[in-house]
Amino acid sequence: MARNSSKSTAGSQAAGATRRLRAGIGIVLVLLLVIGGRLFLVQGLDFGGMAEAAVKQRTQVQTLAAARGEIIDSKGNVLARSVIRYDIVVDQTQNAIGEFDRKNAATGKLDTISRDQGIAELAAALGKSDEDVRTAVTGSRTFNYVARTVTPDVNDAVTKLAIPGIYSRPTTQRVYPFGAVAGGVVGFLGADGTPLAGLEQTMDSKLQGKDGQRSFQIGADGARIPYAPAQETPAQDGQSVKLSIDSDIQWYAQQAIQSQVDKVHAEWGNVVVVEVKTGRIIAMADSNAPDPNKPGATAAKDRGVRSVTAAYEPGSTEKMITAASLIQTGKATALEHVVVPPTYTINGQTFTDAFDHGYENRTLAGIVGFSMNTGTVMLGSRLTKQQRYDWLRRFGIGQRTGIELPGEGSGILATPDKWDGRQEYTVLFGQGVAQTTLQTAMAYQAIANNGVRLKPRLVDAYVDPDGTEHPVPTAPGTEVVSPKTAQSVKDILESTVTDGEVKEAKIDGYRVGAKTGTAESPADNGGGFDGYTASLVGMAPMDNPKYVVVAVVQRPQGSIYGITNGPVFTSVMSQVLRANNVAPSTGKPPHLPQFFDK
């Protein structure tokens, strides 16, 4: 530094200048080096993981929703499908502007639209009130629903309004084109898409598919950066579920049982139609069936499928099981001779019949044909208690069938050691034991199918999105009784129609076997009985049974003796036979004698 005052010492001045120049360039170079070091840290080493943070900031992940599979009936009618709908949503912070510009398609110029006008237009497009829309779009939330599941038309209209902050998000809505037809069986979804009932619930894992994902990078304004890496995992759409249900017959059965329930003022009624050789459920009809499009309109207790959830005491239809076990164990034949007294007392328990009679010379067929409790107990007590229990179990009583519906009941079949003195006999004619309509149907299916009981099923096949069908094979059945025994029981059932008291089950052109049941139904409060359950179960055609139909009404009002499910049974069975082109019966009915001569 030029400290001395001598002006003439140019050398010293030059030295000072040099030092300062060197200091200047030195500082500059050192700063450049420091910056270079910093760049090395930031770019070369990236200790803070900033590159990753940047990618994270720019990456947008979209869920590619898998399409939910359809539920279709055996004829291909769609019972449930998902349709594209749109949720109209708002970013309230972006909507909070006084006015905005919108290109006028007609003039090609920008129009200035006030927020109020925008709200009015949006309300009109959505068919809502201005106030509702204004409430929905005003505030500081970045996400709020303005309208949910609007149709593509409405969505188009809303999109054209180009209102800031208003977006639409594709979503799906589950629709059920057949409404209440098989409504309970098909089930429904909650508002958030959670399956809540029926096959929607049990088949969810097949139907829902697997959501895909798309990730890409965006600019701060949301535009996709074309050259940035992107990944896409396509969605795997759900499989469709093809049912054994025939929606025509289902509809018919629902109509039939509904009018029956209305006519007799019953609490409820149901009809189950089973295909004998396969265990396929052709119809499973309930009164007051829910419409899955608006399940809330149906009382909660009616939203399920009572054929599988409601167990009740079946009554005389159970006499078929008693007869089958007696014949199979060799303790009686169809034409076993029994002298039936007016009342029968055993172990202090007295049994009577629904009609008054003196001493009668009855065959087993006659006892079943006229539904005599006395004769049934007389013959049935030839079986040990354990045998009675085992045979009921063999016919599936007290066990869930494994049908693909939620909430299936197993019924109530207490073990013999828990039976009281009367119950050990009443189980022979279907009191003191409870079962579902489906269990009744499957017990009769076993007889109709030459003694082989099958697992009932609603699902015929799973269908891939590309149309490939994966049929569900029929599970091997269990032989309950021999074909010979089954034939004897079939003869008894047919004779019950031809010669016994179930003449209302007759169908022109077809040979029918059937049995009625009338049981006292235990009161819901547990105190005694407060009504009746009337049922009729039958099969046709008896030369080669193809279908079993059960019709049940619970707690009909009025005299139980005037009530018959015959018309329901015959109309549904006729419809099933006709619709499936079943040839009219051949051969002669067995006409087993109901009485014997001394």
Add this chain to the structure above:
Amino acid sequence: MVTTPTRPKATGSTQVRTVSSPAALARARTLLRGFWPRLEGNGGAGGSSYYLILGATLALTVIGLMMVLSSSSVEAITTGESSYQLFLRQGIYAVVGIAAMLFLSRRKVRFIRGLAWPALFLALLLLVLVLAIGTEVNGNKNWIVIGPFSAQPSEFAKLALALWMGAVLYRKVSLLRRPMHVVVPVIPAAVIIVSLVALGHDLGTSVLIAIIVGAGLFFAGTPMKMFGVAGAAGVVFALVLAVTSANRMGRITAWLGHGCDNGQDVCYQSTNGIYALASGGWLGVGLGQSRQKWNWIPEAHNDFIFAIIGEELGLVGTLVVLVLFGILAVAIFRVVNRHQNEPFVRIVAGSLMIWILGQAVVNIAMVTGMLPVIGVPLPFISYGGSALVCNLAAIGVILSFARTKQESDLSTS
């Protein structure tokens, strides 16, 4: 060359302490001793500095044009403009600037000295005009818009101030020990200019102008103790400026690591700049392929263009830019070094170098998060016509000094 007197002492003491590798030490000492002569050049080939300056300047300008195109294209499309609009404008300014540079480089030192006073008055006039009819951009009022053209007089003021200081101080070199001669007239003029810029709320430019003034006084040979006083005053002045603006305080607290969580906007730019640099890694994502330029970085083509360079060209690209600035600094230093006895050249070229390099350092330090975000563009590279033209004109002045070396030597000998 004169060697600094402290060096032998320092090396001597190190020698005593470390006895392990005298050979390595000797080598280091030789290297050190050779450092300054090597940096200063052999003094004979004046042409090499000329071409180094010209080459580095043109390289930086071309890199700038390229990066302005790359970094502005996406944002331009977003706002409905042509993606080439800013690039073409910058190209025109580059042509104008290079023309100005070549014109000035062909002028003699006397001519340039003659420009000093008119330039200062013009700068003052323009700065006053800015305050009167200027346009505010991002909180800074330092643009004059006339029709389709906009100019930033503060850029021109930097150049004018450097020239004027040279013209005033070179006559006073021997008087600078007396405070009055330092203070009058340089300090009043500087204070007026800095104040005018500061009134336009441009803290970054104010600080830079203060640095240029300091550099001019420093290279003129002003006693160091006066810098102490001036430095303290400058710090106080900058603090006052910072504290009086919420915007500036926000930027500074953001840089210090506070307020990032709640006030996203404040550190948004800085964070995204670092994101871009880090994304570039060693070799970059490729020219034109920056992701951060997709509206993530505000002013990507302007103050934060270095971040886009880092993302697209990687560490290699940023170091090339850094090296080019280094070459420019060393080459200017060599020119100045040869004109040690000519205070005008020394003062003007010295302050111009500090201007350009200082601005580059501040800008890059800001982008890399070492300084708060203050609106200072990167010389030659950032978008901005006034800045580019003035930067190139400054280089023109220095080139003129480089060319006139021989004549000036002849005249003094």
